[in-house]
Amino acid sequence: xxxxxxxxxxxxxxxxxxxxxAKEIKIVTSFYPMYIMAxxxxxxxxxxxxxxxxxxxxxxxxxxxxxxxxxxxxSQADIFIANGAGMEAFLDKILIQYPHLxxxxxSKGIELINDNPHVWVSISDAIIEVKNLGMALEEFDPDHAxxxxxxxxxxxxxxxxxxxxxxxxxxxxxxRPIVTFHEAFPYFAKEFGFNIVAVVEREPGSTPSAxxxxxxxxxxxxxxxxxxxxxxxxxxxxxxxxxxxxHIKVYVLDPAVTGPDDYxxxxxxxxxxxxxxxxxxxx
Numbered sequence: 001x002x003x004x005x006x007x008x009x010x011x012x013x014x015x016x017x018x019x020x021x022a023k024e025i026k027i028v029t030s031f032y033p034m035y036i037m038a039x040x041x042x043x044x045x046x047x048x049x050x051x052x053x054x055x056x057x058x059x060x061x062x063x064x065x066x067x068x069x070x071x072x073x074x075s076q077a078d079i080f081i082a083n084g085a086g087m088e089a090f091l092d093k094i095l096i097q098y099p100h101l102x103x104x105x106x107s108k109g110i111e112l113i114n115d116n117p118h119v120w121v122s123i124s125d126a127i128i129e130v131k132n133l134g135m136a137l138e139e140f141d142p143d144h145a146x147x148x149x150x151x152x153x154x155x156x157x158x159x160x161x162x163x164x165x166x167x168x169x170x171x172x173x174x175x176r177p178i179v180t181f182h183e184a185f186p187y188f189a190k191e192f193g194f195n196i197v198a199v200v201e202r203e204p205g206s207t208p209s210a211x212x213x214x215x216x217x218x219x220x221x222x223x224x225x226x227x228x229x230x231x232x233x234x235x236x237x238x239x240x241x242x243x244x245x246x247h248i249k250v251y252v253l254d255p256a257v258t259g260p261d262d263y264x265x266x267x268x269x270x271x272x273x274x275x276x277x278x279x280x281x282x283x
Contacts, residue, residue: 024049025141028077030088031061033120033256034106036266038081040155041133043263045147053080059233059257060118060184066090074098079140081133083107087117104136113186121255122187123163123270127156162267166192166274173281177223179216181231181239184255197223200238208238217245227280229253251280 026049027042029035035052042048053070054061066074074080074094082088084105095103106129110119119125134152138145174193181200189196198219200208208216220228220242228250230239243250253273259265 023047025079026051026077027079027081027137028053028073029081030054030083031058032056032258033126033266034081034083036256036259036263037106037120037126037130037133037155039261040263041130041137041148041151043151045144045151047144051077056261057258059231060255061088061090064088064090066093071097074101077101079104079137081106083117083120083129085110085112085117085119086115102140104133106130106132108132113190116183116186118184118255119187120266121184122191123159123166124191125187126266127159127163130156130159158264158267162270163191166270169274170277173277176281177225179220179225179228179242180253181229181234184231184257185229185253188255197225200228200242213238213241217242220246220248226283227251229280231255233258249280249283251276253277 029052031054079102085107107119138148170192177195177197179198198216254269256269
C-alpha cells in the first residue's frame with residue numbers, strides 16, 4: 001500500500017512538473033518583401049508559424065482589397081508585419097477589425113521621399129526594416145530574443161555585403177539619367193546615385209494617356225537617356241511604345257515584390273538588378 005502511494009506521488013510530481021507546450025506564434029506578413037525579411041529573422045526558431053497574406057504573384061499593394069480568406073488568416077494571427085508608409089491601404093481596416101492584433105510597420109524611422117512607400121528597394125532602408133522587425137519580435141517573444149538577434153545580425157551582414165558590392169560596382173554610373181516603369185525606384189536611385197528623369201506609369205495599371213506618352217518621349221529625347229527600365233510584374237506596352245519611338249532599348253529592373261520562397265531571394269534579385277544595370281549602362 002505504501003509503495004502504491006509512493007508511485008502515485010511520483011507520477012503526480014512528474015505530471016505537474018512537465019514543461020507546458022509553448023503556444024505557437026503565428027506571424028502574418030502583408031506581401032512578398034516583408035515575408036522574405038520575416039523568413040530570415042525567424043529562421044529555425046521553434047514555435048513560429050509564418051504565412052504571407054497575399055499571393056507571391058501579387059506585386060505592390062496599391063489598390064489591394066482584403067478577401068474573406070485574408071480576414072480569416074488575420075483572425076488567427078498573433079502579429080501582422082506590414083511595410084507601412086501607406087503601402088497597405090487596408091491597414092486602417094485591420095486596426096479596427098482586430099484591435100488586439102500586434103501590428104508592426106517596418107518602415108518606421110525611414111525618411112520618405114514624397115510619401116513613396118517603396119523603401120525596401122533601397123538596401124540601406126531594407127536593413128532598417130530588418131532591424132525593426134528583429135526588435136519587434138524580440139519584444140513580443142523574449143524567450144527567443146537571442147535567436148532573433150542572431151538571425152537579424154546574420155541577415156543584415158549579408159545585406160551589408162551586397163550593399164557595399166553594389167555601391168562599388170555602380171559608382172562609375174553615378175549621376176546617369178534613367179527612366180523607370182513606375183515609382184518603385186526613388187530610394188534605389190538615391191542610394192546608388194541615379195537620376196530618374198521620367199516615370200512611365202505613376203501607378204501600376206494606370207496606363208498613361210497619349211499626351212502623357214508624348215510628353216515622356218519628348219523628355220527622354222532631351223535628357224540624353226539611352227535606356228528604359230520596365231518591371232517583370234507589369235505589362236510593358238507603354239514602355240515598348242516609348243522604346244519604338246525613341247529607339248532606346250528596354251531592360252528589366254525588379255523591385256523585389258514577387259519571387260521564390262527562398263531565404264536569399266531578395267539578395268538574388270538585387271544581384272540580378274546589378275548585372276542588368278551594368279549591362280544596360282555600358283552600352
